[in-house]
Amino acid sequence: MHSTISSSTLHLGDRPVRRMGYGAMQLAGRGVFGPPKDRDGALSVLRAAVEAGVNHIDTSDYYGPHVTNHLIREALAPYPDDLVIVTKVGARRGDDASWNPAFSPEDLTAAVHDNLRHLGLDVLDVVNLRSMFSAHGPAEGSIEAPLTVLADLQRQGLIRHIGLSNMTPTQVREGQGICPIVCVQNHYNVAHRGDDALIDALAAAGVAYVPFFPLGGFSRLQHSRLDGVASRLGVTPMQTALAWLLHRSPNIALIPGTASLAHLQENLAAADLWLGPDDLSELDAIGGPTGGSIGA
Ligand SMILES: NC(=O)c1ccc[n+]([C@@H]2O[C@H](COP(=O)([O-])OP(=O)(O)OC[C@H]3O[C@@H](n4cnc5c(N)ncnc54)[C@H](OP(=O)(O)O)[C@@H]3O)[C@@H](O)[C@H]2O)c1
Numbered sequence: 507m508h509s510t511i512s513s514s515t516l517h518l519g520d521r522p523v524r525r526m527g528y529g530a531m532q533l534a535g536r537g538v539f540g541p542p543k544d545r546d547g548a549l550s551v552l553r554a555a556v557e558a559g560v561n562h563i564d565t566s567d568y569y570g571p572h573v574t575n576h577l578i579r580e581a582l583a584p585y586p587d588d589l590v591i592v593t594k595v596g597a598r599r600g601d602d603a604s605w606n607p608a609f610s611p612e613d614l615t616a617a618v619h620d621n622l623r624h625l626g627l628d629v630l631d632v633v634n635l636r637s638m639f640s641a642h643g644p645a646e647g648s649i650e651a652p653l654t655v656l657a658d659l660q661r662q663g664l665i666r667h668i669g670l671s672n673m674t675p676t677q678v679r680e681g682q683g684i685c686p687i688v689c690v691q692n693h694y695n696v697a698h699r700g701d702d703a704l705i706d707a708l709a710a711a712g713v714a715y716v717p718f719f720p721l722g723g724f725s726r727l728q729h730s731r732l733d734g735v736a737s738r739l740g741v742t743p744m745q746t747a748l749a750w751l752l753h754r755s756p757n758i759a760l761i762p763g764t765a766s767l768a769h770l771q772e773n774l775a776a777a778d779l780w781l782g783p784d785d786l787s788e789l790d791a792i793g794g795p796t797g798g799s800i801g802a
Pocket residue numbers: 528529530531532564565594636671672691692717718719720721722723724726744745761762763764765766768769770772773
């Protein structure tokens with residue numbers, strides 16, 4: 507017998523969260539810029555997620571910018587006591603929707619205050635420092651200066667816990683030497699397996715790993731093996747991809763993004779999906795460090 511994943515939790519610092527959470531990025535307009543196409547729909551998705559038991563929502567003030575934080579506040583404030591809202595700092599949007607680094611002490615301090623104001627909070631549960639050394643993924647470079655700024659804001663009581671995002675293993679080790687790191691949020695899914703060793707090291711250290719693009723992000727996962735396992739189990743390929751992540755390691759917490767109520771329900775149901783050894787070995791064979799043999 508296996509234990510049901512839906513009731514299982516892990517900790518982000520001292521805050522317990524269910525392993526199936528929700529990522530709010532997809533609620534902003536096209537290109538994560540501007541207002542949503544369907545504002546009422548976006549508010550409904552957020553409320554439905556929390557009503558279904560989601561207590562971990564991922565956001566950033568640079569989604570929109572400000573759009574997802576405003577939606578979260580409108581839909582959910584006053585917030586349930588157990589809700590953990592995780593945000594990110596380190597980037598700024600240009601007027602042309604570009605994503606630009608914002609790593610100076612002034613930028614980071616302003617970003618923390620903007621998140622507090624737009625979410626309507628006195629303290630942020632978790633703030634991820636999001637590296638922007640390269641537009642294409644993690645790239646080496648010291649994070650000492652920006653992380654020290656966040657650690658100072660934590661000492662001032664504005665941040666409860668600190669995480670890292672889009673970081674290399676070297677940067678994670680550097681960060682852990684500067685302040686306690688409660689989670690790492692990097693690009694990872696059944697096809698994009700570059701962080702396998704990092705996930706295992708973080709699990710051994712009791713640090714949560716939160717994969718972004720769990721369903722492939724802007725290029726949805728497609729693979730004949732994913733389809734095959736899903737059809738054998740009578741579920742969808744996206745549910746199978748989420749269940750694989752939950753089985754991959756007990757320190758993984760999920761934040762799949764959707765603006766669709768139907769997809770939200772489908773994703774939440776994946777928390778109860780059990781994969782057997784044959785399913786797992788078939789799915790394991792999909793991945794590679796940079797995306798394996800994934801299509802589209
Ligand atoms: N730290 C970082 O640098 C970083 C970067 C990217 C994202 N993130 C965070 O990670 C979260 C998750 O990433 P993501 O939303 O970009 O990518 P994702 O969860 O991999 O995929 C979202 C896409 O999949 C679709 N989708 C969701 N559920 C589906 C289902 N059951 N069936 C079919 N399609 C489905 C969504 O479209 P529909 O709306 O039509 O369902 C959306 O286009 C974000 O919300 C954000 O909070 C962080």
